[in-house]
Amino acid sequence: MSEITPDVVSHLANLARIALTEDEITKLTGELGQIVDSVAKVAEVATPDVPATSHPIPLGTVTRADVVGTTLTTEQALSGAPASELGQFKVASILGEEQ
Amino acid sequence: MSDPTDLTALSAATLAERLAAGEVSSVEVTQAHLDRIAAVDGDVHAFLHVNAAALDAARAVDAQRAAGTALSPLAGVPVAIKDVLCTLDMPSTAGSKILEGWVPPYDATVVARMRAAGLVPLGKTNMDEFAMGSSTEHSAYGNTHNPWDLTRIPGGSGGGSAAAVSAFEAPLALGSDTGGSIRQPAAVTGSVGMKPTYGGVSRYGAIALASSLDQVGPVTRSVLDAGLLHDVIGGHDARDSTSIPDAWPSFADAARAGLRGEGLRGLRVGVVKELSQEGQGFQPGVLQRFRESLSLLESQGAEIVEVSAPSFEYAIAAYYLILPAEASSNLAKFDSVRFGLRVEVPGGTVEDVMAASREQGFGDEVKRRIILGTYALSAGYYDAYYGSAQKVRTLIQRDFDAAFAVADVLATPSAPTTAFPLGSKIDDPLAMYLNDLTTIPANLAGVPGISIPAGLAPEDGLPVGIQFMAPVREDARLYTVGAALESLLEQQWGGPLLSKAPSLLAG
Numbered sequence: 334m335s336e337i338t339p340d341v342v343s344h345l346a347n348l349a350r351i352a353l354t355e356d357e358i359t360k361l362t363g364e365l366g367q368i369v370d371s372v373a374k375v376a377e378v379a380t381p382d383v384p385a386t387s388h389p390i391p392l393g394t395v396t397r398a399d400v401v402g403t404t405l406t407t408e409q410a411l412s413g414a415p416a417s418e419l420g421q422f423k424v425a426s427i428l429g430e431e432q
Numbered sequence: 433m434s435d436p437t438d439l440t441a442l443s444a445a446t447l448a449e450r451l452a453a454g455e456v457s458s459v460e461v462t463q464a465h466l467d468r469i470a471a472v473d474g475d476v477h478a479f480l481h482v483n484a485a486a487l488d489a490a491r492a493v494d495a496q497r498a499a500g501t502a503l504s505p506l507a508g509v510p511v512a513i514k515d516v517l518c519t520l521d522m523p524s525t526a527g528s529k530i531l532e533g534w535v536p537p538y539d540a541t542v543v544a545r546m547r548a549a550g551l552v553p554l555g556k557t558n559m560d561e562f563a564m565g566s567s568t569e570h571s572a573y574g575n576t577h578n579p580w581d582l583t584r585i586p587g588g589s590g591g592g593s594a595a596a597v598s599a600f601e602a603p604l605a606l607g608s609d610t611g612g613s614i615r616q617p618a619a620v621t622g623s624v625g626m627k628p629t630y631g632g633v634s635r636y637g638a639i640a641l642a643s644s645l646d647q648v649g650p651v652t653r654s655v656l657d658a659g660l661l662h663d664v665i666g667g668h669d670a671r672d673s674t675s676i677p678d679a680w681p682s683f684a685d686a687a688r689a690g691l692r693g694e695g696l697r698g699l700r701v702g703v704v705k706e707l708s709q710e711g712q713g714f715q716p717g718v719l720q721r722f723r724e725s726l727s728l729l730e731s732q733g734a735e736i737v738e739v740s741a742p743s744f745e746y747a748i749a750a751y752y753l754i755l756p757a758e759a760s761s762n763l764a765k766f767d768s769v770r771f772g773l774r775v776e777v778p779g780g781t782v783e784d785v786m787a788a789s790r791e792q793g794f795g796d797e798v799k800r801r802i803i804l805g806t807y808a809l810s811a812g813y814y815d816a817y818y819g820s821a822q823k824v825r826t827l828i829q830r831d832f833d834a835a836f837a838v839a840d841v842l843a844t845p846s847a848p849t850t851a852f853p854l855g856s857k858i859d860d861p862l863a864m865y866l867n868d869l870t871t872i873p874a875n876l877a878g879v880p881g882i883s884i885p886a887g888l889a890p891e892d893g894l895p896v897g898i899q900f901m902a903p904v905r906e907d908a909r910l911y912t913v914g915a916a917l918e919s920l921l922e923q924q925w926g927g928p929l930l931s932k933a934p935s936l937l938a939g
Binding site for chain 2: 337341342345346347348349351352353354357361363364365367368369371372373374375376377378379380383384385387388389390392395397403405409410412413414415416422424425426427428429
């Protein structure tokens with residue numbers, strides 16, 4: 334059995350920056366427990382002698398000539414931003430009051 | 433003047449010929465498809481957005497043709513675009529509320545190549561949110577309905593693209609396939625879906641789900657049409673560092689060879705023992721049509737060989753670790769800063785705003801997979817889960833290598849069942865994940881796979897698909913074999929399978 338508890342889900346949600354509701358945490362705890370139990374079977378065959386594959390088709394490091402390519406203008410880059418000012422993305426304060 | 437209502441029934445290849453011959457204009461062809469969308473999309477809901485400038489694009493192609501400009505083969509033919517692909521002039525939401533109304537400042541490479549080739553974008557098609565799903569029920573913008581039976585799922589995640597072509601709303605569409613999102617919808621809608629070799633088609637501008645698995649490809653009603661579209665969108669792109677630099681043959685030519693009956697004599701077709709038998713979750717009618725297709729190939733000189741792929745049993749488990757892990761990382765960019773939804777939190781920090789925006793903007797399945805991926809990547813669990821899943825990936829590649837040592841192509845049913853009723857699996861994530869049983873191994877190994885119609889299941893009269901897979905870089909082989917089988921089956925059926933689909937027009 335997995336060790337998925339509401340505290341674990343709450344911690345993961347915090348890491349993933351999703352403000353889950355209590356109901357969602359309860360529901361996800363059950364669902365994730367089932368899913369994790371089901372996918373844990375990968376360990377049955379993943380013995381130490383098997384190398385890991387991260388990429389389906391090995392390619393060498395891809396480089397290009399060090400020249401300026403086509404880039405977005407500032408206006409284009411900001412076109413989808415919820416808020417911007419003086420040609421920059423605008424966000425809420427980074428630090429809370431207690432910090 | 434031709435009857436515009438007939439234009440939507442024609443293949444892209446035929447439309448291209450008639451456009452080139454001047455028998456019909458792109459404006460007429462495009463208008464016919466816009467009319468069809470207006471008539472049936474209220475019921476089907478394949479489209480999230482219809483391109484208001486479609487006729488302008490069509491007029492521009494007509495003007496070029498009139499001026500004697502040399503045009504590419506598909507110039508003037510309309511195409512539908514999965515909403516996961518960035519388009520300069522249309523919203524690109526990936527089926528998510530977090531990107532509602534977002535218009536990207538650039539085109540995906542595949543979209544830019546289609547525009548350059550004179551194809552006419554009809555609009556953006558519905559999909560499971562961020563391509564997470566097998567039924568399109570996880571879209572934030574409502575269900576798409578299967579044109580064969582509007583109470584059933586069109587497959588997913590690319591249910592919109594598959595429904596658009598099978599409802600004759602578009603002759604061509606683009607999809608993306610991370611674990612079967614092109615092939616499984618093709619199977620359940622009686623259409624053709626091709627997942628190219630990983631790296632064969634640029635991913636630049638495709639909103640990433642799982643970067644080591646995602647691949648863009650064609651969704652059509654015939655194998656030749658898929659080859660024609662693949663020829664337009666494929667090939668190396670310097671903007672995608674995983675793009676394969678090799679030159680590719682013409683896939684349309686490969687399909688034409690199949691239509692001439694080439695490619696089957698002496699072809700070794702490997703039937704994967706673990707994905708072709710009773711007791712493995714397959715509906716009886718699916719297995720029946722699959723085996724009939726194999727017999728047909730055998731009657732034309734192909735040799736059927738049984739191959740074993742013991743590690744495929746672990747494919748779904750590995751996939752549901754690798755995909756959430758990569759997705760949790762890729763979806764971190766939806767942070768309410770550069771694009772997408774922002775939920776204001778009075779007095780809150782940027783972190784509070786992010787968390788509130790992601791809570792409101794993401795749907796249940798996306799949250800589920802992000803949390804699962806975060807867990808699989810967390811300290812203490814990484815080796816047991818993500819590390820083990822990557823090892824399974826090696827084992828699956830070895831199974832493919834061994835199989836391709838004795839077979840030229842592998843065959844499986846494209847999906848375990850025909851289209852199931854909307855709502856029937858939505859509350860059971862594990863049951864939903866099993867729909868990708870047959871398609872996931874190709875993504876894990878990077879090999880190409882195609883689904884073509886294999887008939888209607890006797891028990892429910894709904895479409896069944898057969899999947900072929902080939903070694904990496906051997907996409908052309910799939911077009912030849914797929915077109916050859918398609919031609920043989922259509923001789924038996926007396927026409928394309930989709931000619932048996934309901935008209936969808938009230939009356």
